Amino acid sequence: MDEQAVPALEVQGLGKSYAEGRRRRVVLRDVTFAVAPGECVALLGRSGSGKSTLLNLLAGIDRPDAGAVRIMDRSITTMREPDLTLLRRRHIGFIYQFFNLVPTLTVAENLALPLELNRIPAARRRERIAELLAKVGLDGRDGAFPDQLSGGEQQRVAIARAIIHDPALVLADEPTGNLDAQTGHLVLELLSQLFRDEGHTLILVTHSREVSAIADRIFAVEDGQLTEHTEALSW
Numbered sequence: 331m332d333e334q335a336v337p338a339l340e341v342q343g344l345g346k347s348y349a350e351g352r353r354r355r356v357v358l359r360d361v362t363f364a365v366a367p368g369e370c371v372a373l374l375g376r377s378g379s380g381k382s383t384l385l386n387l388l389a390g391i392d393r394p395d396a397g398a399v400r401i402m403d404r405s406i407t408t409m410r411e412p413d414l415t416l417l418r419r420r421h422i423g424f425i426y427q428f429f430n431l432v433p434t435l436t437v438a439e440n441l442a443l444p445l446e447l448n449r450i451p452a453a454r455r456r457e458r459i460a461e462l463l464a465k466v467g468l469d470g471r472d473g474a475f476p477d478q479l480s481g482g483e484q485q486r487v488a489i490a491r492a493i494i495h496d497p498a499l500v501l502a503d504e505p506t507g508n509l510d511a512q513t514g515h516l517v518l519e520l521l522s523q524l525f526r527d528e529g530h531t532l533i534l535v536t537h538s539r540e541v542s543a544i545a546d547r548i549f550a551v552e553d554g555q556l557t558e559h560t561e562a563l564s565w
Contacts, residue, residue: 338402339364344394357380365531372535373533394407423493424492425501427508498530503535
């Protein structure tokens with residue numbers, strides 16, 4: 331198969347349920363879709379619909395009851411935990427609603443973490459950090475600590491950290507959910523532009539029409555199943 335034809339992410343027949351007392355609650359059933367390299371996909375749904383569960387399954391944080399997940403044509407469903415940890419470290423980036431920056435590390439040190447884990451040489455680390463700080467509009471803030479930054483600035487650092495090691499796939503869970511409307515709009519514009527420029531594949535979990543509007547494709551998680559929609563949605 332041509333390398334360009336291999337999906338960045340491929341999901342086949344995914345199912346997940348949880349025990350609730352003596353019964354099992356089905357969260358996802360027979361979820362199937364594929365995402366091309368460089369594509370942005372939004373996953374929408376009401377609270378409790380299963381969209382965050384789906385994101386955890388895509389990251390290999392949780393294991394499905396049925397079906398398979400492939401990242402860069404590698405099955406993660408049966409992968410051993412040490413191999414899965416390495417795959418996440420090298421090929422997946424994460425953006426969280428609450429930033430998840432290490433408070434005792436500076437901006438530069440937070441950005442350096444994924445590069446250090448992947449054994450990137452120090453000179454290249456400094457170069458890549460400076461490059462991304464310029465792109466997210468935080469030149470000269472490399473020595474600041476997270477509590478010295480605004481919420482929007484912290485999320486810009488978090489976005490930079492998610493892509494600094496050039497991952498095949500970036501998973502974002504409500505990336506503007508902890509920001510006010512104006513700041514969220516600015517961060518969303520940056521996110522959209524940055525991912526187009528860098529060419530990363532992005533999966534967005536959101537309930538926002540504005541966030542879903544930047545996606546190439548939109549899926550709604552309803553009653554445990556995935557349905558594709560042709561226009562932006564909100565819940």
